[in-house]
Amino acid sequence: MTQALVLxxxxxVRERFVASMKGVAYSLAPTTPIFDLTxxxxxxxxxxxxxxxAHTIAYWPSGTVFVSVVDPGVGTDRTSxxxxxxxxxxxVTPENGTLSQVDxxxxxxxxxxxxxxxxxxPGAEQFHTFHGRDLYVYVGALLAxxxxxxxxxxxxxxxxxxxxxxxxxxxLPDVGLQGAITGIEHPYGxxxxxxxxxxxxxxxxxxxxxxLVHVKIQHQEIPVFNEALMLVPSFGFVTEQKPLIxxxxxxxxxxxxxxxxxxxxxxxxFGEKWILQIHKIID
Amino acid sequence: MTQALVLxxxxxVRERFVASMKGVAYSLAPTTPIFDLTxxxxxxxxxxxxxxxAHTIAYWPSGTVFVSVVDPGVGTDRTSxxxxxxxxxxxVTPENGTLSQVDxxxxxxxxxxxxxxxxxxPGAEQFHTFHGRDLYVYVGALLAxxxxxxxxxxxxxxxxxxxxxxxxxxxLPDVGLQGAITGIEHPYGxxxxxxxxxxxxxxxxxxxxxxLVHVKIQHQEIPVFNEALMLVPSFGFVTEQKPLIxxxxxxxxxxxxxxxxxxxxxxxxFGEKWILQIHKIID
Amino acid sequence: MTQALVLxxxxxVRERFVASMKGVAYSLAPTTPIFDLTxxxxxxxxxxxxxxxAHTIAYWPSGTVFVSVVDPGVGTDRTSxxxxxxxxxxxVTPENGTLSQVDxxxxxxxxxxxxxxxxxxPGAEQFHTFHGRDLYVYVGALLAxxxxxxxxxxxxxxxxxxxxxxxxxxxLPDVGLQGAITGIEHPYGxxxxxxxxxxxxxxxxxxxxxxLVHVKIQHQEIPVFNEALMLVPSFGFVTEQKPLIxxxxxxxxxxxxxxxxxxxxxxxxFGEKWILQIHKIID
Numbered sequence: 001m002t003q004a005l006v007l008x009x010x011x012x013v014r015e016r017f018v019a020s021m022k023g024v025a026y027s028l029a030p031t032t033p034i035f036d037l038t039x040x041x042x043x044x045x046x047x048x049x050x051x052x053x054a055h056t057i058a059y060w061p062s063g064t065v066f067v068s069v070v071d072p073g074v075g076t077d078r079t080s081x082x083x084x085x086x087x088x089x090x091x092v093t094p095e096n097g098t099l100s101q102v103d104x105x106x107x108x109x110x111x112x113x114x115x116x117x118x119x120x121x122p123g124a125e126q127f128h129t130f131h132g133r134d135l136y137v138y139v140g141a142l143l144a145x146x147x148x149x150x151x152x153x154x155x156x157x158x159x160x161x162x163x164x165x166x167x168x169x170x171x172l173p174d175v176g177l178q179g180a181i182t183g184i185e186h187p188y189g190x191x192x193x194x195x196x197x198x199x200x201x202x203x204x205x206x207x208x209x210x211x212l213v214h215v216k217i218q219h220q221e222i223p224v225f226n227e228a229l230m231l232v233p234s235f236g237f238v239t240e241q242k243p244l245i246x247x248x249x250x251x252x253x254x255x256x257x258x259x260x261x262x263x264x265x266x267x268x269x270f271g272e273k274w275i276l277q278i279h280k281i282i283d
Numbered sequence: 284m285t286q287a288l289v290l291x292x293x294x295x296v297r298e299r300f301v302a303s304m305k306g307v308a309y310s311l312a313p314t315t316p317i318f319d320l321t322x323x324x325x326x327x328x329x330x331x332x333x334x335x336x337a338h339t340i341a342y343w344p345s346g347t348v349f350v351s352v353v354d355p356g357v358g359t360d361r362t363s364x365x366x367x368x369x370x371x372x373x374x375v376t377p378e379n380g381t382l383s384q385v386d387x388x389x390x391x392x393x394x395x396x397x398x399x400x401x402x403x404x405p406g407a408e409q410f411h412t413f414h415g416r417d418l419y420v421y422v423g424a425l426l427a428x429x430x431x432x433x434x435x436x437x438x439x440x441x442x443x444x445x446x447x448x449x450x451x452x453x454x455l456p457d458v459g460l461q462g463a464i465t466g467i468e469h470p471y472g473x474x475x476x477x478x479x480x481x482x483x484x485x486x487x488x489x490x491x492x493x494x495l496v497h498v499k500i501q502h503q504e505i506p507v508f509n510e511a512l513m514l515v516p517s518f519g520f521v522t523e524q525k526p527l528i529x530x531x532x533x534x535x536x537x538x539x540x541x542x543x544x545x546x547x548x549x550x551x552x553f554g555e556k557w558i559l560q561i562h563k564i565i566d
Numbered sequence: 567m568t569q570a571l572v573l574x575x576x577x578x579v580r581e582r583f584v585a586s587m588k589g590v591a592y593s594l595a596p597t598t599p600i601f602d603l604t605x606x607x608x609x610x611x612x613x614x615x616x617x618x619x620a621h622t623i624a625y626w627p628s629g630t631v632f633v634s635v636v637d638p639g640v641g642t643d644r645t646s647x648x649x650x651x652x653x654x655x656x657x658v659t660p661e662n663g664t665l666s667q668v669d670x671x672x673x674x675x676x677x678x679x680x681x682x683x684x685x686x687x688p689g690a691e692q693f694h695t696f697h698g699r700d701l702y703v704y705v706g707a708l709l710a711x712x713x714x715x716x717x718x719x720x721x722x723x724x725x726x727x728x729x730x731x732x733x734x735x736x737x738l739p740d741v742g743l744q745g746a747i748t749g750i751e752h753p754y755g756x757x758x759x760x761x762x763x764x765x766x767x768x769x770x771x772x773x774x775x776x777x778l779v780h781v782k783i784q785h786q787e788i789p790v791f792n793e794a795l796m797l798v799p800s801f802g803f804v805t806e807q808k809p810l811i812x813x814x815x816x817x818x819x820x821x822x823x824x825x826x827x828x829x830x831x832x833x834x835x836f837g838e839k840w841i842l843q844i845h846k847i848i849d
Contacts, residue, residue: 004309006302012753013296013579014606016622019572022601023625026570030599030627033313035305040297043753044825056299059306059416061313072825075800126763128800130815133625187295187326197409233411234358249413259327259355287592289585296579316596318588323580339582342589342699344596470578470609480692517641517694532696542610542638 002029003063005144008037008053009132010044010070017130021067021137024121028138029145037066040186044072046097047164047271051183053091054101055250062088067132067140068098075128080114080135082143082153090150092140094131097162108161114139115154165272169195171202174279177253181217181274185254189261191217191268192254193276197247200231203280207233213245214279215255217268221275225266228281235259245278253278285312288427289343291320291336292352292415293327300413304350304420307404311421312428320349323469327355329380330447330554334466336374337384338533345371350415350423351381358411363397363418365426365436373433375423377414380445391444397422398437448555452478454485457562460536464500464557468537472544474500474551475537476559480530483514486563490516496528497562498538500551504558508549511564518542528561536561568595569629571710574603574619575698576610576636583696587633587703590687594704595711603632606752610638612663613730613837617749619657620667621816628654633698633706634664641694646680646701648709648719656716658706660697663728674727680705681720731838735761737768740845743819747783747840751820755827757783757834758820759842763813766797769846773799779811780845781821783834787841791832794847801825811844819844 005025011017018039025034037056041049049070057066071078071094079095086107092114093099099108116135119142124134142148169179179195205211210230217225229245230238238244241260248254253276256262268274288308294300301322308317320339324332332353340349354361354377362378369390375397376382382391399418402425407417425431452462462478488494493513500508512528513521521527524543531537536559539545551557571591577583584605591600603622607615615636623632637644637660645661652673658680659665665674682701685708690700708714735745745761771777776796783791795811796804804810807826814820819842822828834840 004313006306010753012606013602013604014752015604016618019601019603019622020625023572023622023627023630026599026601027625027627030570033309034601035302035309035317036296037302038296038298040295052299056302056306059303059310061306061310064306073802076802078802126813126817127815129812129820133815186297187293235412236356236359236361246412247409249410249416251409254412287596289589316592318585318592318600319579320585321579321581323578335582339585339589342586342593344589344593347589469580470576519639519642519644529695530692532693532699534692537695 002032002146003065003144004033004035004060005140006035006037006060006064006066008041008049008066008068009039010041011039013039017132020133024133025137025141028141032141032144041070044070046070048183050098050101050164053098054105057089057102057106058087060089065090065092065140065144067136068093069132069136070098071131074131080116081157082112082114082139082150083108084110084150090143092136095162097164099161100163103161111157112150113154113157119153166194167272167275171199175203176277176279178275178277180272181268181270181276183270184263189263190254190256191262192248193252195253195276197251197253205231205280207231210237212281214281215245216277218275220273285315285429286346286348286427287316287318287343288423289318289320289347289349291324291349292322293324294322296322300415303416307416308420308424311424315424315427324353327353329353331466333381333384333447336381337388340372340385340389341370343372348373348375348423348427350419351376352415352419353381354414357414363399364440365395365397365422365433366391367393367433373426375419378445380447382444383446386444394440395433396437396440402436449477450555450558454482458486459560459562461558461560463555464551464553464559466553467546472546473537473539474545475531476535478536478559480534480536488514488563490514493520495564497564498528499560501558503556568598568712569631569710570599570601570626571706572601572603572626572630572632574607574615574632574634575605576607577605579605583698586699590699591703591707594707598707598710607636610636612636614749616664616667616730619664620671623655623668623672624653626655631656631658631706631710633702634659635698635702636664637697640697646682647723648678648680648705648716649674650676650716656709658702661728663730665727666729669727677723678716679720679723685719732760733838733841737765741769742843742845744841744843746838747834747836747842749836750829755829756820756822757828758814759818761819761842763817763819771797771846773797773812776803778847780847781811782843784841786839
């Protein structure tokens, strides 16, 4: 029986790119269900690709094949891989950091290097700029429909997975938590971090009591936000347009404005230079 | 046999939100066809959600299950419901006004309150900000695939449906028609109203003769548009970039610029404070 | 057995338009797989529609039915057709130039005029502004599901296909190539042309040697770009944000900035007034 095939790219949906990929997949595997994860990853933004993939995979059945194409190195000699997670999901992707957060969240068990000589779409030999169509979805559709086994894509990958530089979340000695701002959730502008929500227990804080918490954001070590926010279960517990801190739907701490855009109002972005700190307010 | 599942949200498609919902649905009901209505409802805009839903449902087979998640109150104690229309369609939604225009257009026959204690996605107990994934699509997929009966979602809803404040269309005594501007149709910028197209009969006007009609728009009772427009069957009957009045594809009166953007050029928005008036021009 | 149905429009995905079309198709043909090509064609831009369609069709199985609705003349007496390509694909579209580049790329074998009196969606007689829903997808779904034969849509089309004015690519006598800029590839801003990539052979140029090539762009005969660019196999062969010339994924010459937006930086658009010239640099 076929598994589902789920596609993620930074191609947008205005151009022919995604539809050409789906045509290739449907031609090879007409009974394979094809879904979109998103095609609106910010162009070339491997960080956003990795986080988005890591936070979506687990909601799909084990065996689902994900094709991720955020590939600034297309046509160069960068490595292409197919990876199996400990949860039984498969990811076909350029090996450029995309797998790093998937590994952190789900664990990666096996990785194989795609043998481009054997698995390029027939007829695509002269093209070097669209491996989403000519390599990744071609391999992905064959894997999802069981026409190709994972081990048949190529030799085992021997190197460590390329890592994105993400500051690890940590518990600070002076009753605080620190981590990186790992994303901005469009279209709302919510801030998400890699600080686990249940670390609030270490600070003896619960959203049920709506405590005020001291929240700092630093960009390249310069403070850009420094306020006491109410810790609440969800957005609607504060007045409209007021800021709040909450546990997001992936189990980490987030910041938002109720029905407003936190990132825009406070001019916050994400990445390894954006640090979030939380401190308990002691009366 | 399974029914189709059709999803509408204000989540956009850039983030993981929609794909997580589809993963949950596909995991529960792998043979259920899943479609998107739209995910580009303006954030938190219940008015746009309600109108868009009301104008789409009838083109789908009776039995189709719609999951609508425009939900500014997520995680608070707002009510979640599953409603059955007189046409046999099912809508799963927060009860926040989304159903009001569906009720007006199709009629709602039965409503049940979703018992969140029984029907939350297993494992989602600690999350309070993503009921699209953790409640609505979970219930919707079970309903579409007949693993859950409508009456099993919870107790009957006893209150009146929450209404949006929309001025009713009316025939004015001085040979005119009046109604609300109920939407702007993207990407064209056409204005749509709730004035039934066939009320033109009361004014003895037919687009086949291309008559000039006096069109006024008021915002908070201040006139913002006041011109004689040609009433025509479709856009191409006037010169490019010229305004026109026409019967839209849902049977109401609309305003447009041929190959232009009426809303942008004349700075028109929609909602209960935007009133459209049509008068016959008597020679 | 049903064929796939692939939809392309300029409707965007925010409104009810695409979902209403899919509802009509799914109601008629519930086992027909429905895919999106794109719904983000620039409004009314037949040139973009024609090129996008021409560059996507071949990746889908022979027999696939494409419904293309970029239709500024909706509701007027413009002709609607169903066309069969030499490759066995079917296109349902207003006859307004959309077919021209498909004919050039794949060849069109047969065209039939859709008899609107016979094939309008029942109940749609009073609507004149949404033939995507009321005519094109209705006919397309019947064709894909074999409930209607191509010859049954109406009489053979007797006129020549409406052509877009696209300057043909040509080899210039002074060791150069010239053609039109036929598109901008969103979201990257790459420039694409109709100059065949393998014409570089005539200039004895190969991307493997990374030669510098003299590239000129003219808009309405005024030079707007005039630089020596490196000819390379793909984007990553030049420094980030540097311009390059390459063979695109449809076999034509393209211009790009590595991880940048060529069209935006150099203010380039596309169409019959935008000419690209390539000259060999002789030492």
